[in-house]
Amino acid sequence: MYQYIRSWAFWLISLMIAVSMTRCANIVPPGGGPRDSLPPTLLAVNPPDSSLHFKNKKVYFVFDEFVELDNVNDKLIVSPTLKRTPIVTAKLRTVTMEIKDTLQENTTYTFNFSDAIRDINERNMIAEFQYVVSTGNYLDSLQIKGHLIDAELGRPDSNVAVMLYRNLEDSIVSKEKPVYYAKTRPNGSFWFKNLAPGTYKIFALKEEDRDLQYNQPSEMIAFQEQPIVIKEKNLDDINLLMFMERDSTIKEPLPAQDSLDLAQEQEEKEREREKEKDKKKKNPKLQVTPTLDGGLQELPAPMQLTFNLPLRTLDSARMILGEDSTFSPVTFHSNMDSTHTKLTLHYPWKEGMAYRLIIPADAATDTTGQQLPKPDTISFKSKKASDYAIFVATLKVSDSTRQAIHDDSMHYVIQLVQDKAIKYSGTVENGTWTQKFITPGEYEVRVLLDANNNGKWDRGQYYKEPKRQPERVILVPGKQNLKAYWTIRSPIEI
Secondary structure (H helix, E strand, C coil): CHHHHHHHHHHHHHHHHHHHHHHHCCCCCCCCCCCCCCCCCEEEEECCCCECCCCCCEEEEEECCCEEECCHHHHCEEECCCCCCCEEEEECCEEEEECCCCCCCCCEEEEEEECCEEECCCCCECCCEEEEEECCCCCCCEEEEEEEEECCCCEECCCCEEEEECCCCCCHHHHCCCCEEEECCCCCEEEEEEECCEEEEEEEEECCCCCCCCCCCCCEEEECCCCEEECCCCEEEEEEEEEECCCCCCCCCCCCCCHHHHHHHHHHHHHHHHHHHHHHHHCCCCCEEECCECCEECCCCCEEEEECCCEEEECHHHCEEEECCCCEEECCEEEECCCCCEEEEECCCCCCCEEEEEECCCCEEECCCCECCCCEEEEEEECCHHHCEEEEEEEECCHHHHHHHCCCCCEEEEEEEECCEEEEEEECECCEEEEEEECCEEEEEEEEEECCCCCCCCCCECCCCCCECCCCEEEEEEEEEECCCCEEEEEEEC
């Protein structure tokens, strides 16, 4: 009995020690060499790359390590395009591509996987992996290279579909998929390989539904007016300007409605009016807020007054603007925006001056009949000129640029951009543009090629006549750090 207990105790103590060591131990992976940074290497492909008289339905790619696929359905580009996308799978070291469509005779096909194939362990991707075969007795080898930029922003854009059509009609881009297409890289470049000789229509499309057809007004496009002819020599200087044909901020007019629709709409409006009546008692009080920077008014910008509720009436003539320490009344002008919530007050502010704006309680009435609870007095000062930066740009246009735009009478507008918004802009006169009263900060500098001299960027037209390219904006490299009380002189060359 004693021996049995001692044996049981031995095993219990051993178990406790084992559990304790398991909890305390740190599992350290074995040391090794440097991290693998090399992508998988293709060892074999069946049928071989550049095969002629290709008829296979399956292609097998064998690599030197285990591989996986990354978003292959979106990244795989087949040119000429197929109605059905090939099915691509990966298992261990082999990638299998199954072709579902019947390939055309005497045609060169390019299967561009981009970077969709990578190794499993370190996720190293194979850049620009492609497979080329021909169903005829030779491989097409012509190429087209080019660049695409966003015309309004002056920036390149990636993952935009650039497409080639044999049908040269304008409407083909909304009816059929292209014969060839490629996608732009991060620097905006695109590259068509293994093209057959011919005359092509070129069109670019940035879309969300990925149907390769221009059918949404929110889709950005680019085009060339004249077809591209490629016979014996490659083309490497195709430049495209991308734009949105319709301004997405403008609402389309409502379609015509029949009498039944109008009656239903009237009933809806009546119900909304009843709801508004019920909410009147719960409406917040009418208030007005000035747009000031720490209690200071910008120079020489107008003052913005924002009402928290839409106004029915506003008697701005009863508002009093006083200036200086004595607050002597001065004359100003004002206008209300379309929402009836923002009033813009125009006055030539004197720098560093004290002001007081008095709004009588009954001067403003909102749509529910409310007025201000009491007269509102807004006291503030204007900023000083020393609070701002001055930017002086001198523009030099090279001979190559003048030749490229084919217009010696082009007008140039300098734009200072911050947070994607144009804060300041002006037309270059005699090679120079000066902007005062700039709020300190970092700004991008752009140059607008203003063909019609209206001081703003104009979008292009594809489906409207006359067909027109968008105006181009050139982004100046780097940013300008503009500081208060500083004058920055910047030579710009385009």
